[in-house]
Amino acid sequence: MSSTVERRTDAARSRRPRTILARAPQPDRRRRGRLGRSGRESLTGWLMVSPSLVLIALFGLVPVLWSFALSFQQNDLQTPGTWVGLKNYERLSQDPQFWDSVRRTVEYTVLFVPSTLVLSLLAAAALNRRIRGITVYRLAVFIPVVTSTIATGVIFSWLLDPDYGLVNATLSKVGLPTFEFFASPTQALPAVVLMTVWGWIGFGALIFLAGLQGIPTDLMDAAQIDGCSTRGAFWRIQVPLLRPVSGFLLVWLTINALQLFDEVYATTKGGPSRATTVVVYYLYDQAFKFFHAGYAAAIAVVLFVAIAAVTALQLRITREEPTPQEGRR
Amino acid sequence: MAADRPTPRLPRGRVARRCTAVIAVGAVLLVGVTACGGGKASSDEGTTITVAHGYTDVEAAALKTQAEKWNTDHPTTKVNLVYNGGNDSALQKTVAGFTAGNYPDVAYEYGSSAAQLARQPKLVDLTEKVKASGFNWDDFYPSERLAATVDGKVVGVPALVDNLSLVYNKKLFAAAGVPEPTNDWTWEQFRDASKKLSDPAKKTYGWAYVNDASEDTVWRYLAMLWQAGGDLLTSDNTKPAFDSPAGLASLQQLRDMAVTDKSVYLDTGNGNYLNLFNSGKIAMLWTGPWDLSSINDDVEYGVTYLPGYQGNHETISGPDLYLLFDHSSGRTDTAVKFVSWLTSAPVHLEFAIATGDLPLRKSETELPGYQTFLSKYPAEKVFVANLDNVKHVRPNLPEYAEVSTAVGQMVQSVLLGQAEPAAALKTGSQAVAAALAGS
Numbered sequence: 001m002s003s004t005v006e007r008r009t010d011a012a013r014s015r016r017p018r019t020i021l022a023r024a025p026q027p028d029r030r031r032r033g034r035l036g037r038s039g040r041e042s043l044t045g046w047l048m049v050s051p052s053l054v055l056i057a058l059f060g061l062v063p064v065l066w067s068f069a070l071s072f073q074q075n076d077l078q079t080p081g082t083w084v085g086l087k088n089y090e091r092l093s094q095d096p097q098f099w100d101s102v103r104r105t106v107e108y109t110v111l112f113v114p115s116t117l118v119l120s121l122l123a124a125a126a127l128n129r130r131i132r133g134i135t136v137y138r139l140a141v142f143i144p145v146v147t148s149t150i151a152t153g154v155i156f157s158w159l160l161d162p163d164y165g166l167v168n169a170t171l172s173k174v175g176l177p178t179f180e181f182f183a184s185p186t187q188a189l190p191a192v193v194l195m196t197v198w199g200w201i202g203f204g205a206l207i208f209l210a211g212l213q214g215i216p217t218d219l220m221d222a223a224q225i226d227g228c229s230t231r232g233a234f235w236r237i238q239v240p241l242l243r244p245v246s247g248f249l250l251v252w253l254t255i256n257a258l259q260l261f262d263e264v265y266a267t268t269k270g271g272p273s274r275a276t277t278v279v280v281y282y283l284y285d286q287a288f289k290f291f292h293a294g295y296a297a298a299i300a301v302v303l304f305v306a307i308a309a310v311t312a313l314q315l316r317i318t319r320e321e322p323t324p325q326e327g328r329r
Numbered sequence: 330m331a332a333d334r335p336t337p338r339l340p341r342g343r344v345a346r347r348c349t350a351v352i353a354v355g356a357v358l359l360v361g362v363t364a365c366g367g368g369k370a371s372s373d374e375g376t377t378i379t380v381a382h383g384y385t386d387v388e389a390a391a392l393k394t395q396a397e398k399w400n401t402d403h404p405t406t407k408v409n410l411v412y413n414g415g416n417d418s419a420l421q422k423t424v425a426g427f428t429a430g431n432y433p434d435v436a437y438e439y440g441s442s443a444a445q446l447a448r449q450p451k452l453v454d455l456t457e458k459v460k461a462s463g464f465n466w467d468d469f470y471p472s473e474r475l476a477a478t479v480d481g482k483v484v485g486v487p488a489l490v491d492n493l494s495l496v497y498n499k500k501l502f503a504a505a506g507v508p509e510p511t512n513d514w515t516w517e518q519f520r521d522a523s524k525k526l527s528d529p530a531k532k533t534y535g536w537a538y539v540n541d542a543s544e545d546t547v548w549r550y551l552a553m554l555w556q557a558g559g560d561l562l563t564s565d566n567t568k569p570a571f572d573s574p575a576g577l578a579s580l581q582q583l584r585d586m587a588v589t590d591k592s593v594y595l596d597t598g599n600g601n602y603l604n605l606f607n608s609g610k611i612a613m614l615w616t617g618p619w620d621l622s623s624i625n626d627d628v629e630y631g632v633t634y635l636p637g638y639q640g641n642h643e644t645i646s647g648p649d650l651y652l653l654f655d656h657s658s659g660r661t662d663t664a665v666k667f668v669s670w671l672t673s674a675p676v677h678l679e680f681a682i683a684t685g686d687l688p689l690r691k692s693e694t695e696l697p698g699y700q701t702f703l704s705k706y707p708a709e710k711v712f713v714a715n716l717d718n719v720k721h722v723r724p725n726l727p728e729y730a731e732v733s734t735a736v737g738q739m740v741q742s743v744l745l746g747q748a749e750p751a752a753a754l755k756t757g758s759q760a761v762a763a764a765l766a767g768s
Contacts, residue, residue, distance in 0.1 A: 077427070078446075078448050164601075268598075272540070273738065288421045
């Protein structure tokens, strides 16, 4: 009895479809001879990636370390800085404007990430079919992604103009209430969410679509034979199998949401009444408007730690767990 | 300071970001390599100078012509013009350049950036140099000289001068049956006209105010504050002074018009006000010469002084500057010579005729070419006359950016109807005091 169960779980395990983010097989570790074949190979490998490594170190790692050092200084970027120890961090912990910007960033992330995930999934499901002209639709969904942020910002400030915008004109035509959007301290952040969700759906849909197309068709065929409706199969089979993909998107979108800057810079400049001054915008003001570079670096370090923590947490949550049929390992 | 228009940056797709970065890095490396390869060896290195500017279109072409003329007339020196990507971010770019050890000999900067750059160890102190015979420092308008001076030190040479005047659409006034503005208009007349020219049904407004809390929001308020006899800071620049009857009167006027009358279009900083002025949705602007070239040909407009408070029609000017940075004595010498030549009366008048920029020096208005300027740009006459209504300048402090931000937030909160003028003054005043105390 028990053996049949085991066999069945083995079979189930081997039948599990590979999704696009399946773990890469680990290479078996063989002991290397002194620059034997594998040694030479790895040297070649390192040589191949060294240009990228040098660039990443120079333009990624060095600035990161430099800003870390900068965060312990008072520095106006023009005259030699002075070491102030943890003073920037102390001031930061008591800076109400900084905490306001943190609150707004969290608000934005909480609004932006789930809506983008859900809408991307629906868009991907809609695009995952074989009908005439599907490439045109796919292209249409993806266009916002390749549109420059500045262009998007300009277009949206016109679309959402309270007095002359197309959106309000349409709303009032059909007798619905109109909005102030970017002009109102309470509506500006939701308006930025609206704009950025529009800009990111294409990216999310692309990733989800790749995930959906990685799901073997025989699974879906089997579901249909068992009398499962298309909708049911989507929610009960495809969506659960997209788990690693959603995990990746969740992390990716969250990182981007916490670093929101361009869209704010292009539309509201952090206003009105600081309503859209998110953390990175506040950092920008401190660094490049007031030239408090040390203080801004401290903000950057805090943001870096926060993003690292949130990402680690999300990765833990979304890591693949065994499905119930497999039993707990 | 010319208009705070956002300058479009390089388009960046989201996904392509990483590729762009790699390409950019590659480009930087290439540039670096070529610069290292070709820069140091040239024999006249000491007399080749770089001039960074943010001029575009007509102004850029005019400057290029003048630089070429200089290069032809001075074969031993060479001026290289470099576009800085737009003056709105010239300060950021210049400061970043110092960090990277790659900075121009001459940089065009807003006057409001002067105090920030005055700390720069490489900045050339021009205090003695402008006293040289033939420089005629006193020929510059007083507001320009004040803007170029930080703590008694001359840090730059005036590059451009402007001021705020009232620009109005004649057709809209005629249609509404409202008498056109005059140089003697009072705040009350202005408010009254703005109200009559507004129509919520047609979404037309009497006036527009840039309300993004930037310096663009602040300087219009400063003009009103000064008209009412107030000032931004105490005379020693250590404390805020605008929480005063004058400060209250100016904020109250803004509130009356924007919140009570709803006769003001609040521009969110994207510069839509000009398109709306062109399409006849806005009747009056407080703006400077830089906007005139963007007004459509079919809009018949007039220009007057700003409406005044008890007969005071003071306005505000944002002189921009050429700042000089030291590489070597030879290069600095060339830079001083070039800038003196560029800002001398006959040379600048040519530039003004080509571009419509206002004369920089009083003596330009006495040259015969000035009549050509006036006949080519009839509307500029008021702007030139209005230079005499510039009495104050913004305080030249390193903390000015923070002071400006606090005042901008204050004005914005009143215009949006979020705060009463008296309460907003208190809040703004506290924020400015904190900024000045360096906390």
